[in-house]
Amino acid sequence: MEETILRTDNVVKRFRGLVAVNKVNLNVFKGEILGLVGPNGAGKTTLLNVINGIYKPEEGKVYFEDEDITGKKPEYICKKGVARTFQITRLFVNMTALENVMSGIMFGRKELSDFKEAKKSALETMQFVEFPVEKRDVVAGSLNVVEMKRIELARALLTDPSLILLDEPATGLTPSELPIMINLINKLHEKGVTTLVVDHNMRFIMNVAQRLVVLHYGEKIAEGTPKEIASNEAVIKAYLGKKYIF
Ligand SMILES: Nc1ncnc2c1ncn2[C@@H]1O[C@H](COP(=O)(O)OP(=O)(O)OP(=O)(O)O)[C@@H](O)[C@H]1O
Ligand SMILES: [Mg+2]
Known part of the structure; x- marks a missing residue:
């Protein structure tokens, strides 16, 4: 069963x-x-x-x-x-790719002790979704569709x-x-x-x-x-x- x-x-x-x-x-x-x-x-x-x-x-x-x-x-x-992504990507367009991913930490299951740890976790997740790391400080609004989807997925994954x-x-x-x-x-x-x-x-x-x-x-x-x-x-x-x- x-x-x-x-x-x-x-x-x-x-x-x-x-x-x-x-x-x-x-x-x-x-x-x-x-x-x-x-x-x-x-x-x-x-x-x-x-x-x-x-x-x-x-x-x-x-x-x-x-x-x-x-x-x-x-x-x-x-x-x-339970995490989710949306039909129309819902990112904070004025925040950077990394900041968007990091925002996931606030809603998730992980208990992270500090900012440094959250950032490390976010960067690992961005790597997992194969987001180009050199673009991590670019504002989300100027990313292409695939990059946005990767970021939204990474943010969801950061909630574990x-x-x-x-x-x-x-x-x-x-x-x-x-x-x-x-x-x-x-x-x-x-x-x-x-x-x-x-x-x-x-x-x-x-x-x-x-x-x-x-x-x-x-x-x-x-x-x-x-x-x-x-x-x-x-x-x-x-x-x-x-x-x-x-
Ligand atoms: N907030 C809402 N207020 C009123 N009607 C709604 C609302 N959300 C969805 N509906 C209606 O409920 C039905 C189901 O919509 P839903 O968005 O769940 O469909 P869907 O299968 O996701 O369609 P799509 O493939 O177009 O995304 C539709 O008739 C839609 O117009
Ligand atoms: Mg739908």
Whole structure:
């Protein structure tokens, strides 16, 4: 039996009349790379927002490592070991790359005694995400897309997560830049970090995820291996249009 790290139990999130997430049961297993896909507006980002405490669901429960974290504050959930990145990179644009990464220390699980130690840790993490270290003092607003994504990932990693939620890490990347992000996620996997990754890019998600969950109008319509999902009739109808060829 695989061990569950995160579980949502019949989660419902509504915005006025609109049901953005409808009775979703999600199981994320320890150590896996789980992909979450579906058309625009399917509820993917909303589900991540419920998991990390940005939204409180109207119904249902969220359990992280068997603790009921439903409706807890994002800071609390982050301290427990759940980090995330955003669909549109959210960096402090006037702060340097290094300062952005260091800001992660304030929200994380690590207890660091001083500034020097925090800086050392930040620089190591920047190295891990292969950020060009000579640019560490450049303001984040003037970095390119890949560099911004690396910095946002480094900041999330500095909180020392056991689960990381990545919302469209491949968006804005050129086809030649995709392998960079795939490689980074695989490196996280080797480190033992569990990953829940949302993305639209089929080439990316089919390559990086070990298992996929498909949302459509807020409901889970399928889950399985990338191979199973690629030829799933309901998924083809709702999302893929035709069978995905590897
Ligand atoms: N804060 C909000 N207020 C009102 N409606 C919202 C809000 N956030 C999301 N929605 C709506 O909820 C539905 C789900 O949106 P969500 O952003 O979760 O979709 P998504 O699957 O992430 O889509 P995309 O692939 O475009 O990022 C959409 O219909 C969206 O318009
Ligand atoms: Mg989204």
